[in-house]
Amino acid sequence: MQKIISSPDRYLHVQCSDCPIRHRAVCARCDDDELQLLEEVKFYRSFEAGQTIVWSGDRMDFVASVVSGIATLSQTMEDGRRQMVGLLLPSDFVGRPGRETAAYDVTATTDMLMCCFRKKQFEDIMLSTPHVGQRLLEMTLDELDAAREWMLLLGRKSAREKLASLIAIIARRDAALKLMQPEGQVSFDLPLSREAMADYLGMTLETVSRQVSALRRDGVIEIKGKRHVTIPDFDRLIEEAGDDQDGGFLT
Secondary structure, rough: OOOOOOOOOOEEEEEEEEEOOOOOOOOOOOOHHHHHHHHHHHEEEEEOOOOEEEOOOOOOOEEEEEEEEEEEEEEOOOOOEEEEEEEEEEOOOOOOOOOOOOOOOOOOOOOEEEEEEEHHHHHHHHHHHHHHHHHHHHHHHHHHHHHHHHHHOHHHHHHHHHHHHHHHHHHHHHHHHHOOOOOEEEEEEOOOOHHHHHHHHHHOOOHHHHHHHHHHOOOOOOOHHHHEEEEOOOHHHHHHEEOOOOEOOOO
């Protein structure tokens, strides 16, 4: 790994073969030659917690994969109200080829590292490298499925089920990056504050705190420190979320 270049944006470089999201990101299907094309045009950029990556409506001249950390997607209404509409977790893709401006505010919730590509260069690679376009299509369809499931969650699930579902989603993603299945006991650091969880789930902070305490009291989760979560039995968490083992919803 090369030394971080001293600049306000703190650029650095990481070899694709050493990237922790290599098997889940937009480059997951690429062979060595295709990876080399991406290697030649990519750059890494870090963001501090609370920093706005891009504002809705602003020109966005790059696309990127989240390497580490978490960001929120949100939209501001004319009267100033803000609504969180999505989360960006490691391996998620930021930006849209073919669109000049950002559709949402993108804000770093934690310290983040992103693998970035200038949009025009990435669009050219998509045309010459089918594996990139195929993987991006897969990720887009997965995101659409997740959005539909989230609509059902927000509309039909109880507060306890909503919180359990969010914890399960984060646990699954953490396990996937480690190339393992989330079964039995699972441990990870929760990347969201309770305030952020309340915003995303459409609940009050007090309700989130009560439900966290209830899940902890009932032995569904264990919490050490502020955010280190251990799930003693992942199957039980899924039951609390109202989901089956395949990630669908129990009836």
